[in-house]
Amino acid sequence: MLNQELIQKEFGYIGDHVYLNNSLVGMPPERVKQACRRFMDDYVATFNDSIKADLLAKRERAKAAIAKMIHARPEDIIFEKNVTEALSTFAMGYAELQPGTNAVIVDSDFPNTIYPWINAHHQRGFDLKVYRTCRGQIITRELLSLVDENTRVLAISMVQSGWGYLADLKALGQFCRDRGIAFVVDGFQGLGRLSVDVEECAIDYMPCGGFKALMGTWGAAFIYCRPEIIGRINPPTAGYQSAKSHTLAPGVTTEFDEIDFKDDVRRLEAGSQCTYAIESMGLGVELLLELGVREVEAHVLSLDRYLRGRLQELPLDVVTPEDPAALSGLIAILFPAELTRRAEKILSERKIHVTLREGYIRLTIALFNTQRDMDAFYAAMRELCRANAEN
Numbered sequence: 001m002l003n004q005e006l007i008q009k010e011f012g013y014i015g016d017h018v019y020l021n022n023s024l025v026g027m028p029p030e031r032v033k034q035a036c037r038r039f040m041d042d043y044v045a046t047f048n049d050s051i052k053a054d055l056l057a058k059r060e061r062a063k064a065a066i067a068k069m070i071h072a073r074p075e076d077i078i079f080e081k082n083v084t085e086a087l088s089t090f091a092m093g094y095a096e097l098q099p100g101t102n103a104v105i106v107d108s109d110f111p112n113t114i115y116p117w118i119n120a121h122h123q124r125g126f127d128l129k130v131y132r133t134c135r136g137q138i139i140t141r142e143l144l145s146l147v148d149e150n151t152r153v154l155a156i157s158m159v160q161s162g163w164g165y166l167a168d169l170k171a172l173g174q175f176c177r178d179r180g181i182a183f184v185v186d187g188f189q190g191l192g193r194l195s196v197d198v199e200e201c202a203i204d205y206m207p208c209g210g211f212k213a214l215m216g217t218w219g220a221a222f223i224y225c226r227p228e229i230i231g232r233i234n235p236p237t238a239g240y241q242s243a244k245s246h247t248l249a250p251g252v253t254t255e256f257d258e259i260d261f262k263d264d265v266r267r268l269e270a271g272s273q274c275t276y277a278i279e280s281m282g283l284g285v286e287l288l289l290e291l292g293v294r295e296v297e298a299h300v301l302s303l304d305r306y307l308r309g310r311l312q313e314l315p316l317d318v319v320t321p322e323d324p325a326a327l328s329g330l331i332a333i334l335f336p337a338e339l340t341r342r343a344e345k346i347l348s349e350r351k352i353h354v355t356l357r358e359g360y361i362r363l364t365i366a367l368f369n370t371q372r373d374m375d376a377f378y379a380a381m382r383e384l385c386r387a388n389a390e391n
């Protein structure tokens with residue numbers, strides 16, 4: 001049972017709205033809202049006097065929380081602007097991806113999970129092998145049958161953003177590790193709602209943005225990078241933050257042949273950082289740790305099973321994994337497209353927030369959702385089905 005008092009304190013402002021659009025963007029807790037406001041006030045009030053030390057301290061604190069959440073070391077975490085940039089860094093920089101080799105990707109993944117690979121494939125000449133899913137379902141053995149002796153990377157989302165399938169990360173990761181294939185996992189739709197142990201899942205590289213279930217805001221994503229593979233990534237960007245040393249005025253740069261990159265993952269971190277977004281993400285993760293990552297996962301999955309049980313009574317096409325272990329708290333529903341405007345009206349009258357597209361609803365359960373939220377959504381769907389029957 002999650003600490004309801006704490007949840008009420010942090011999310012009481014949601015009031016009588018039923019917020020289930022956590023896959024699009026999460027709702028920040030009070031501590032994050034306050035930190036965002038305070039960030040600018042502090043910076044102006046101190047005339048930037050301590051800004052550098054403060055920014056570093058904020059980033060270190062966020063790294064510590066994130067590392068704890070995924071069972072990594074803080075020194076293996078860095079920040080970039082977003083998941084697209086983080087995946088592009090790997091796709092453009094991973095030295096093993098040469099012409100004649102290939103990377104395996106999944107067709108139902110979010111475009112920002114896929115496009116960095118298509119772009120790098122064109123620019124660098126390695127091949128792409130695409131796993132064609134049926135309704136976004138990831139069948140481990142089918143996906144792995146694409147791997148051949150030239151495969152160097154398997155890149156996948158932890159949870160399919162459009163369909164909700166949770167990949168079997170342990171099985172995929174172990175398979176890759178045994179064959180020296182880099183296992184790259186986009187954690188954006190899973191972390192903050194589900195637990196991950198990067199060691200146990202043999203993950204090599206995992207980016208995740210801050211503005212969904214990590215409860216931060218736009219402008220920052222973290223990357224976990226396994227130390228053993230850092231040396232195989234040629235940094236596609238460089239700035240003084242990625243180098244061991246640099247020269248500032250009144251000195252001038254004298255070395256133009258080479259950059260002395262840092263040995264650890266910070267070699268991939270170039271340029272200044274959106275620290276207020278990093279701080280926000282870190283504070284969101286701290287809340288998650290306070291509530292218990294495993295406890296949050298159990299809560300999310302129990303509401304997922306409860307809602308699916310209720311929705312079974314209705315004539316709706318609820319996308320359901322064959323394997324119950326693939327449930328993720330993200331539920332996609334297909335319904336007759338001509339009912340979309342009706343669905344929009346019903347949901348908005350009931351203050352229910354989901355992702356709604358033509359004939360498609362996606363709802364995603366977060367730590368602050370309750371059984372009442374599930375009942376409210378079920379009631380809205382029952383009204384939609386009745387409206388359909390009357391037509």
Ligand SMILES: Cc1ncc(COP(=O)(O)O)c(C=O)c1O
Nearest residue numbers: 082083084110112161188189209
């Ligand atoms: C799995 C996944 N990856 C990435 C993104 C977005 O990537 P970016 O942080 O580059 O906007 C989303 C959705 O916004 C997503 O669902």
